Amino acid sequence: MKPRRILVIDDERVICDACRLVLSEKGHTVALKTTGREGLRAIQQGDFDIVLLDMKLPDIDGMEILKAVREEKPGLCVLVMTGYSIMSNAVQAMKLGAADYLSKPFTDDELITAVEKACISL
Amino acid sequence: MSSTKFESYFQVFRDILRAMHFSTSVKEVLDVVVTKSSEVLNAKGALLRILNRETNQFEVGAGFGMGKRYLHKGPVTTEKLLPDPRELHKVIIITDIWNAPRVEYPQQAWDEGIRMMLDVPMAIEDKLIGLIRIYLEKHREFTDDELEFILTVAEQCTCIIERVQLIENQQTHFDHLATQMDKMSSLGRMAAGIAHEINNPLTGILLFSSNMSKKVEAGGPLEEGLQIIIKETQRCKTIIQGLLDFARDREPQKKPTDINTIIESAQGVVVNEFRLRRVTIENQLAADMVDTLLDNNQIQQVLINLLLNALQAVEENGRVTVRSAVDSEQNSISVEIADNGCGIVTDDFKTIFEPFFSTKAKGTGLGLAISYGIVKNHQGNIQVFSEPGQGTHFTIHLPILVEKSNGRETT
Numbered sequence: 001m002k003p004r005r006i007l008v009i010d011d012e013r014v015i016c017d018a019c020r021l022v023l024s025e026k027g028h029t030v031a032l033k034t035t036g037r038e039g040l041r042a043i044q045q046g047d048f049d050i051v052l053l054d055m056k057l058p059d060i061d062g063m064e065i066l067k068a069v070r071e072e073k074p075g076l077c078v079l080v081m082t083g084y085s086i087m088s089n090a091v092q093a094m095k096l097g098a099a100d101y102l103s104k105p106f107t108d109d110e111l112i113t114a115v116e117k118a119c120i121s122l
Numbered sequence: 123m124s125s126t127k128f129e130s131y132f133q134v135f136r137d138i139l140r141a142m143h144f145s146t147s148v149k150e151v152l153d154v155v156v157t158k159s160s161e162v163l164n165a166k167g168a169l170l171r172i173l174n175r176e177t178n179q180f181e182v183g184a185g186f187g188m189g190k191r192y193l194h195k196g197p198v199t200t201e202k203l204l205p206d207p208r209e210l211h212k213v214i215i216i217t218d219i220w221n222a223p224r225v226e227y228p229q230q231a232w233d234e235g236i237r238m239m240l241d242v243p244m245a246i247e248d249k250l251i252g253l254i255r256i257y258l259e260k261h262r263e264f265t266d267d268e269l270e271f272i273l274t275v276a277e278q279c280t281c282i283i284e285r286v287q288l289i290e291n292q293q294t295h296f297d298h299l300a301t302q303m304d305k306m307s308s309l310g311r312m313a314a315g316i317a318h319e320i321n322n323p324l325t326g327i328l329l330f331s332s333n334m335s336k337k338v339e340a341g342g343p344l345e346e347g348l349q350i351i352i353k354e355t356q357r358c359k360t361i362i363q364g365l366l367d368f369a370r371d372r373e374p375q376k377k378p379t380d381i382n383t384i385i386e387s388a389q390g391v392v393v394n395e396f397r398l399r400r401v402t403i404e405n406q407l408a409a410d411m412v413d414t415l416l417d418n419n420q421i422q423q424v425l426i427n428l429l430l431n432a433l434q435a436v437e438e439n440g441r442v443t444v445r446s447a448v449d450s451e452q453n454s455i456s457v458e459i460a461d462n463g464c465g466i467v468t469d470d471f472k473t474i475f476e477p478f479f480s481t482k483a484k485g486t487g488l489g490l491a492i493s494y495g496i497v498k499n500h501q502g503n504i505q506v507f508s509e510p511g512q513g514t515h516f517t518i519h520l521p522i523l524v525e526k527s528n529g530r531e532t533t
Contacts, residue, residue, distance in 0.1 A: 018329035105327070
């Protein structure tokens with residue numbers, strides 16, 4: 001599979017590191033951001049194929065970031081991660097343009113499958 | 123009986139009835155009974171003993187006009203209070219207090235100026251539930267009419283007390299349920315917070331452990347350990363998911379539905395588990411079942427929970443019976459799920475609807491709590507009868523609701 005540039009935005013450092021480990025082993029380049037603000041700036045300035053976005057961030061809400069992506073980088077593929085496991089939350093994210101969602105906690109295989117699925121549509 | 127006497131009796135009768143209408147406290151009613159009966163008979167005072175159903179003894183429930191020591195008299199048994207059941211519907215007149223076996227402390231009574239006593243049994247059918255003792259300072263005659271009237275008043279009081287006791291019991295039961303609901307909703311609010319806080323660390327654990335399990339020797343002890351970590355982490359996820367389902371407290375999406383079809387679809391979900399355990403389900407569904415407003419998914423969840431609990435309770439080759447019925451008088455429908463299993467231990471009875479209460483090794487303890495919430499959201503109630511070793515019956519009562527044209531519900 002073609003290596004992709006992936007940005008992970010989650011305020012939990014451990015989750016960021018784990019995602020990087022799993023995805024980099026598959027050959028992807030992974031950047032990490034632990035706040036919404038930094039994440040948004042990275043999206044605006046960087047050149048990513050896929051963003052893994054946590055829905056609950058301390059500064060900017062995940063939904064706000066999704067809206068910003070839709071306006072500024074409509075082609076960017078966003079996978080959301082939600083800790084509430086509430087479907088309506090995921091459905092709302094999909095309506096705002098998210099490609100897929102992962103409900104926390106998830107395994108490495110679930111993460112890889114979601115990213116691979118997203119890659120097909122790229 | 124002279125007309126003035128009759129009038130005062132009638133007045134007492136009315137006062138007691140009135141007190142009952144405005145009171146839902148047994149104590150208040152008893153106070154009125156002793157005060158009024160002393161007044162109308164021009165007595166020094168009266169003492170009322172009432173049956174405590176838990177101890178099966180008669181305790182002093184109210185007193186009027188007598189010294190404090192009368193109020194502190196200990197409980198007595200039926201045999202002591204009324205040894206002869208033939209006296210159940212008679213006023214017992216004690217004129218010779220020195221020699222009457224019914225009078226325990228004649229000296230004390232005499233010193234207080236008491237010369238005569240009336241014992242008025244309070245009975246319902248053939249069951250004694252109390253006794254009013256009236257203390258008089260002077261001997262006097264009582265006509266049959268008068269005694270008859272005293273008994274009638276006592277009988278009415280008995281009925282009133284029974285009813286007020288029932289109200290009081292129901293109030294206690296209701297209060298218990300209300301606190302339970304309170305507990306659950308605050309727990310619900312907490313649940314969402316906990317879920318988020320715990321799912322995050324679990325994500326780290328699951329990602330690292332599942333990644334690592336592929337890097338260790340297949341079939342080796344490390345892989346085995348990592349697989350356990352993965353499985354247990356996923357188990358935590360399931361528990362949290364259950365907690366969230368419970369916490370969400372969704373408003374039911376109600377549509378007119380025949381509950382029999384939900385019963386059948388719920389059984390479809392669990393039929394394999396029943397077959398595996400060789401437990402039979404017997405249906406006795408009402409042929410005249412009517413549609414009512416129900417959230418199909420939620421009610422199905424309740425029925426599945428109850429069916430699985432029943433399955434859990436019975437041994438192999440057990441039997442679970444599902445009955446549905448229409449009660450047109452109460453304008454409600456009911457579903458009963460009965461098993462012939464192990465029953466519920468009395469100690470567990472109070473807690474079975476509480477979240478996290480479980481007797482199953484792998485239970486989350488949320489099934490009945492969620493079911494309870496759902497039924498309450500349907501304005502229904504859920505009752506349980508159980509006897510250890512005999513089995514358990516869960517009965518759900520739901521009101522028959524139809525949708526009005528304005529989208530509101532009505533019975």
